Amino acid sequence: MQLIKNIFKIPRIIYFFIPIILIILLLKFIPINAVEISSIGFIGEATLAKGLNLQKTQVGGLSGITYDAKNNFYYAISDDRGQKANARLYTLTIDLSKGSLQQGRVIPVNVTTLLNENGQTFRPGETDTEGIALTNKATVFISSEGDAAKLINPFIKEFSLSSGREIATLPIPNKFLPDKSNQKGIRNNLAFESLTITPDKKYLFTATENALIQDGVAAKANIGTPCRILQYNLLNNQPEKEFLYQTEPVSPFLNVTGKFASGLPDLLALDNQGHFLSLERSFTGLGFAISLFQVSLEGADDIYKIDSLLAVGSKNIKTVQKKLLLDFRTLDVLLDNIEGLTLGPKLPDGQQSLILISDNNFNALQRTQILAFKIKIETPLIRLLRRLLPNLNR
Template identity: 50%
Template sequence: MLFSKLWRKIALILCSLLLVTALGNATLGREITNISSLEFLGVTSLPHGFLFANTEVGGLSGITYHARANLYYIISDDRSQKAPARFYTLAIDTPNFTVNPTQVTFLLNEIGKPFPPNTIDPESIALAPDGTILIASEGDVTTNISPFIAAFSPDGKWQKSLPIPTKFLPSPTSGIRNNLAFESLTITPNGEFLFTATENAILQDGATADIRRGSPCRMIKYHLASGNPTAEFLYITEPVAAPPHPANGFQTNGLVELLAIDETRILSLERSFSENVGNTIRIFEISLKNATDISEIYSLNTADATAIKPVTKRLLFDSQNQGFPPDNIEGFTFGAPNSSGQNTLILISDNNFSSQQTTQVVFLAIKA
């Protein structure tokens, strides 16, 4: 029995070392240059309450791809309530639309302990070329927990946090809105820059999205090596896709993920929801080339709007035209080629650990 336990411990150590080594040699594997459109290929799902390594696999809110290992890392937005804050390693077979978890990695806070319940709200994950894992936590305005972006080692140990500009920190009159903060995170293929964005406007910039108008979000550009923010850009979401029922029912549309093609071109994912109607997802290619740096502007409400150029957007995909009902899609990444050799996008949904929702994995082909 003692011998068996020893070998189990050795096997666990070796698995951890293999993961660290693989991630330490990570390459993003991106060779995407031109995207003319996106084509729906298929969708699969995980059952509600699906268990892996004694944890419930749900709340999947962000995904990133390790091309060399052909593995995907997916963050759960569980606030250390059902199990400690964690990300999963998944093997995804693109041609056959199959998904299999292979490992769970628990995140440790600054003092090397699992995050206590309700001290973290992890929403997005990105993989740096050196193997560092970046996590965006949305925070919680109602409990005065600030958002953060932090770097972790491949085995989940806290390394450092990136500074959040003061204008984003929650207060009664300014900063992020609850549940509408940093849902997105992406690193440019050259590993030089990291981008995140608010899901909707911060308080001093404008209103949230509704059926009549979009919301003015802020994108933050970081220099990854130094960890310092270098610029901010205005991103305006689309209005809510469809009226809710009843007319005064819940409605929202937000910027829930970013995916860098290069230093100035980024894919954006907007997810709209209307009560008793459902979800709509739209994917855009955006350009920062002529966008105004708004980092010195504290409030867009009091700024000269004519002097600000937002990022430009080009629609690539609208689920309303694709014939499949998306659930609460919140993350996407470039994935392995499909059986025809086409590059792919892999999308995942956050089921909110609800039996009324589904954990979807959606496959799109990239048309050059």
């Protein structure tokens, strides 16, 4: 009888160890640092005064933004091609201390002129700076779209924040460079708008705003475009992977002007496992359509060795995964030309802030608009625990 009792005691011991074993397996196989946005909420907007000047430069054309958590500053790049002033970036303060963004709480405080490797200012028309990403070395990487019509190549360069001087230049794969035949390379004003660096500072990503000429059509009304995401290894400053990103088709609304533009103006790395936020922006004839997506590189094909998607056909190529996070047209906000985004500081309630900024194109009819959101970022393990333990949500 005692033997039988001992046999039935064994399962109780097993039941004790099963949760421990499961937790160990979860910790081993789940990418703990991978994240996902589980909620997003709008917490306000602000606009800069029209015609605002700082240190004898006109503040405008702010196409990309990045956050310096150590100093609580934001750096915003202007896409002025040297027509208003020299190529430059601005330092801003954005006050979110009350948990929201209010008018008058965004203040430009400094201008940094960008200098080439010889310490000289860039010539007018030489740059079209659109993207910016902060390193952990008091430097920023900045992307330029170049000028395909004038065969001026796009670039990605690293600049000192203290001096503004160029430190390094990343090589651009030949497939992206324009040529006289107009049969390959970037389309004019549709190149490297986006720029982001992973939290571990090991990888930099940029993307074409629209398809390369040899990859497919540019975005049109009701037609998306295949963009390339380009990954650099910052340990050796070399490009190493590319991925296919397909933008969404957008329908124009009351397009009496006949003008339409759509594309991918920015990316934001959320973790070191290939998860991003992506921003898609369209001018629809009457206002702007802005959408924010969660993006994952998981399962996407590396197309680095494919020079032309049209030549090989892209139907069998696995694109990056996308999930719509927010259609900004659902907000009660008059949208402008939103082109840049960055994570900001933690808010008083502990949630993560997200900042977006618009390029006013130095147009009197447009505004430099800053939008603020709070987002909840969760790891796969936290999401799993919330499903297993519903009270965790309370």
